[in-house]
Amino acid sequence: MNSGEKYILTPAAKRLFGAAIHSISGGVENAEHLLKSDGQTAKLDYSDGGAKPSVLIDLGPSAPGGYPIFRVASQTGRPTLRIAYSDWYEWIVDPVHGANGDFSRGSCTYLGVELPVPPANPYRYELYTIEADGVYIAPMIQGQQRWVRIELDTPGSVELDYFAFENVADMSPYKGSFLSSDDSLNRLWYASTYTAQTASFPHSDAWTIVDGWLLPRKLARSNEVGLSVDGAAWQDYRFSFQFIIRRNPGPVSAIGWIVRAPDENNGYVGQIDLDGRFHLFKRVDGVYVRLKPSVQLAETIVDGRVYRLKVRLNGSLIETLLDGALIDATIDETFREGKVGFCQPLDKWALVRDVRVENANGTLLFVDDFQGDLSHWSFARTAPYIADGAKRDRLPWLGDLDWAGRNLYYAFDNYTYMKETIRMFAFHQTPEGYIWAACYPENQVKPATGEYGYYQSDEFSAWFAPVLADYVLFTGDLAFAREMYPTVVKGFEYLWNYVEGDGLFFQRYETSKGIWGHILERTGKGTYVNLLLYDAFKEGAFLAGKLGFEADAAEFEEKAEIIRQGIQSHLWDEEQRYFVELKGSREFNFYANALALAIGFPDDEQAAAVSAKLKETDMGKYQSLAIRGKFRYGRDEDAIGTLRNPGGGVDWLGALTDWRGPHATWECMTYPPIALPAGKNWGDSSHPDTAVAHLLSGYVLGVQPTEPGFRTFEAIPHPCDLQWAEGTVPTPYGEIRVKWETIEDRFRMSLEAPVGTIASVGIPKTQDQSYAIRLNGDLVFHSDSATMSPARSPLIDEDRLYVYIRGLGPGRCDIERLPL
Known part of the structure; x- marks a missing residue:
């Protein structure tokens, strides 16, 4: 396997220093000494009537956050040192507000609570009176930023040994990897998984x-x-x-x-x-x-x-x-x-x-x-959790975990963050079964009946079962599934109360936030939320079945089928060939149609019609759903093309080559970010809910679990226009290693499966020539006669796109498709 270390953005040490001095102004000497602790100092000197001395530090593409810390070697007078922070360059150099950072306190109010939440600093700048040498530490966290602006506000001078951050985010070592012949996709995989790390906190203790x-x-x-x-x-x-x-x-x-x-x-x-x-x-x-x-x-x-x-x-x-x-x-x-x-x-x-x-x-x-x-x-302590961004929100959001998890599971074997976040939401379930959309990790007071939280959303409540099912599928943690199962059942009882005779869920006003609508307004029988409920009941059936609750599994399947028929009868527009926004409407809704593809809801003819209409959206997380769906239905060229150039303002690859901001793959992307008025730029580049790693490892590389913990899994590559791809996927049994390459008309693939697992491998077909497939040198398939070697071959089957070799046990196997 080739090494992906050069793409890793995770800091190597908890103490984080700047990457470079971008610029200086005024009386500044030896600014480069701020970038490391070596006893040599940078000097800022502000004389009466002179210009303010200022240093702009570039923290580099990883744009880390944490507790600001610096050491003063000496000073004259009692100057005020100002330090400001921003994730994007234009905002830190703004002539009016740059000295206060990228946003002001109270500028982001849509959630109804103050953001960022403690122990994060609600201000994006700090003021320090410098009257003695020693180490200065900020007691509050500054979230994600690429730029740090240090300057003197009042006359005097100060010599600084260094400026750094004490990192507060996850630093788990990578256990998974992805590499391919497309360097931009490699960078994208590591950026997406690192973005999830920046929002994974071991705690937010008081x-x-x-x-x-x-x-x-x-x-x-x-x-x-x-x-x-x-x-x-x-x-x-x-x-x-x-x-x-x-x-x-x-x-x-x-x-x-x-x-x-x-x-x-x-x-x-x-x-x-x-x-x-x-x-x-x-x-x-x-x-x-x-x-x-x-x-x-x-x-x-x-x-x-x-x-x-x-x-x-x-x-x-x-x-x-x-x-x-x-x-x-x-x-x-x-x-x-x-x-x-x-x-x-x-x-x-x-x-x-x-x-x-x-x-x-x-x-x-x-x-x-x-x-x-x-x-x-x-004192008040919190469990580890995954936040909806490191810069601004710093709260867990239930609906976002599905995307975030699909980044984490493919890169790390530390499942604690996801597990404890799911547990937090189970705690925030009301007596009638509704689960809060967002919660404070430190909260120890259970909600009462009718308390719908800070973001009143049935849509988010419905995400609990799919998020838990994904966790179980990737980790195999059935004990935790059993612990959480009563929450699933109670949640279903609540949601089913609002499914009416036509098989559709009616969204009440009281809990109608969602689909990027931050106010209570989206009432009626919406397609997105009904598709989500269908998937939730399907995933609930999966959980019930794995836990041995067969009657529950059958009940959940029955309810999913009722909703499926309702969607097909009332929300599919046969003339226009797409799912409408809600019952009674004929409007196309990107989010609903993307979700339909992602969960495998439509038949092949419907999927082909819907895919053709999914062009672009301004939300990366929903474009990710569309890409997942396109891969799922075999529209690989469209899927990889959308990943590289999503449109609608989404441009993950563009952000990874821009020196002005973090190299991240955030949910709320438009790139370049839309500039709000000075001091109002609270947009967050650290939201981990994109699922890009799943798109690359799960489809391009091809590895996905089919039973909890990868006890059984599939390795079905989607080569697209790539020459090769390779990677590892962490599982509770050990690492799965896959490598494939295309050389002219040949396709070669190697698989290493850990003990305790069983694999199914898919070999892409060629449509214009005859070919044979060999497994470890033995002929197992011939495209013309479909003959197999009876003594050595496992189960073989095929569809229009792949030949499948099933039942492969642990160890290494080499598979080759040869032209005839």
Whole structure:
């Protein structure tokens, strides 16, 4: 096998540096030293009356995200350093808004929740007061970006050793591969799988550690308090720690702590703001009650400066000291014992280190230098999950998982992200069976009846069964399927309530978002959602059958057939030869017809008519459905042509050669991206739901599972106009390796199947000459006489496009089609 390593975009290390200095302006020296940590420095100098010094760093085509981190070697004065981020070049150099990054806080509102969600930074720029050397860390994540703009806002100078990111996305090693004679397709495969990695997060915990500093934050749907695991019986003690307050460009930032906390909703809460005020509350059942008016501190509080805070608890006396000086003494009897922790409301950003708890006699009760893990603390944690993009949304979306999974399964054997995301959606099922379209990973409150979530969509709810079925098919995880099966059944009960006598699902107003319509409006009997329900019940039958629930499988098949007849009777326009948008309409709908092909719904004559009408769309994920369907129905030339040049503004290959932005294959593509007004460019190039890897590995290479976990699978190449292709596909049994090539009139293919699997191989026919097929040197098929070698051949059959060799066991086999 040839190596695909040169195409891999996944960072090799968790600490990510820039790839190049694109440009500088003003007083900048040795900017290239920002690109690595080697003790050599870049200098930015801003003199009164001079131009602002600015450096534009190109992070390279992988456009990574994470926690910004840089080291200051020296400075003069107390300058403000500004760092801004953008995924596309034009937006970071915009003369009006470029210094604030590509979008402003609150500019993306269609979902009804603030994006990006914590722990991502809602701003695309940061401000740092530089008054000392050392490492500076942002406590919030900046998502996907290719460009970083560093400049001084106020006079002074600063020498920087480096600028980097602490990566937060998946870095799993590749277990699958794809290569072919078309270099652009090779790059496309690796870009699509890497895009899925950028949106796969090991967690989005409220707390994390970077370089020995604790970053305590509040998540959108979590408590703002985190506590020590131990300490429930601590009474009189000394709680101390070092802290840095990091500036928030909007509201005043702060550090908050809690002592004598019996639980996360009760205890004494102290807070020091960046504007120099001290606050003291008692938190009772989650409600803050002031113990006294706020106090203006004598000491100026500066962002980035390291302070030490100590709280002394003696009976009812609470004493607070800042850098050894007493700033408050308060008496209160409410809480006499309890744990310690930190309290960070949503816009209060701080860093903490060197936590110590001692009793009144000076005996050490607890210490944490944050050089290890956070097992001694209790705070909001999330499972691994796949988000709908790294830059903006950072939320899992149920309907998008089908596409995202088809990128992940072919490249990686780490199935945790998909599994845990599916489990999140099962948790977000209402008592009547509706499943939320999008959810916060940290949420621990189950929805109630009639709570349809942030995106009210029956369409998304219906995706649960197909997504789970795909997961089971690729991973073989039947134990998880059994765990999730009650969710499938309840979901079907809910959806079937709205299937009427004509066999069609009626979309109510209350849950009518979908098909790229972000408002409640799409009521009626739509073709797309009915096709989706048909597929959902078919996939439910698959799951039920594999789990041994035969009666359920038969019921789901029966219901799928009812919907199939309804679609064919009421949604197929025989005169115009396509599926209409909804019952009573004669309008063509790209999304519905593409889905019909992708799931194999139409007969061959219908498929031929529909394929001819699927020209272009402005949504890459739906163009991906169309391509899948074209391959499925043997329209290979059309399929590969559409993949290379989808039209409608979709151009995955174009993005992979553009130095201005990420080399990614995003769902919402138009390429080049449509520029919104300055400061509003929240479009996301990191959405993983394209399924491009499935199109290439599953069809061009030809490997697809037919039984859970690839226990049985097919290797049926679609050579198109390629001379060769090869690749590996990870499975629970081991790697499947396939290589095929066309040399003039010959077709050669080798297959290596792992132990425990059985393969079916398809050999493309030639239509204009006679040929023979040999398996490991033995004649097994002759196109003229259809004779086979009776002693050695497995089961052979054929259709108009392929000759199939079935029942191939593990090990290597070599197959050749020879002209006669």
